[in-house]
Amino acid sequence: MAISGVVKFTCFFLVCMVVASPYTEAAITCGQVVSKLSPCLGYLRNGGTVAPGCCNSIKALNAAAKTTPDRQAACSCLKSAYNSVSGIKLALASALPSACGVNLPYKISPSIDCSKVR
Template identity: 65%
Template sequence: MANSGVMKLVCLVLACMVVAAPHAVDALTCGQVVSNLAPCLTYLRRGGSVPVTCCIAVRSLNAAAKSTPERRAACGCLKNAYKSVSGINAAIAGGLPRKCGVNLPYRISPSIDCSKYTLSL
């Protein structure tokens, strides 16, 4: 009988995890934004050809930021990362999304006002 109670508890916990999981991954954190774009750092400093892994990260980040608040948050994270990482070439950073086939309504820069951007469908 005790084994049956444990199984019910396990099933309840699993059910809660399944229901809560989509909500837990909806929020895009600055840590995720910065770690996703780590493959781009050398390119952003030195130029050359864009690494495939960098473009995959850029497209993945763009797809992950689905709502206007998420896009604004990602923009703010990019802005803060831009300011805190030394040696980033402004022209290269501004053109990175386009080089990876991503259309953003702004150029990545340390002076961008992220509150002005909305999700365009």
Template identity: 55%
Template sequence: MDLKLSIAKLAMVALVVAAPAAEAALTCGMVASDIAPCLNYIQHGGTIPPKCCNGVKTLDDAADTTEDRRTACTCLKNLLSTNPGINLGLANSLPAKCGVSVPYPISPSTDCTKINK
């Protein structure tokens, strides 16, 4: 009985230790949430809200693998195409204005599959 209890405890510890590695990668929901405070700015211009730059930086920090960067790129392209009135110049310049370097242009024509770093 003690052996069964020890095996059960070991299995629980293994699940807890493995849990962080099993966390979901970047999703479009995460991208949309991070970028939502920027929508008014990239549609109308003006002053960039602090929450917008915080979201841009959060997104940049979360996109730490090639696959995450490709996902972020694809999600941003989808956001551009589903939100009318977005000023592409403002959208493309936003990362730099927030102090973030993005390895691809924020544009509906960007080929996200070619992002390698």
């Protein structure tokens, strides 16, 4: 990974930590969310077929977010990732859970109010 890539990833990771800090009761972290979604980046940027590893990650992430604080933290991390990682297409991000057969209790969107996720 080039130095600029490391710097971008570090900045993104720090943003995730700051966003998740109000959710101290949550067992799930932005680091976990980001690492789970890394197999999905190709699809989120370019479309095509969703990789099986991506769907497995989405299912694991959904299973890990068992409580309201967990779901709110995951929502905030997804929202932050959408706003921080360039090239992600909103339509693909919004459709990803259903493409993987996962029913999230919220829509992946940069305008979602994660405090209302239950």
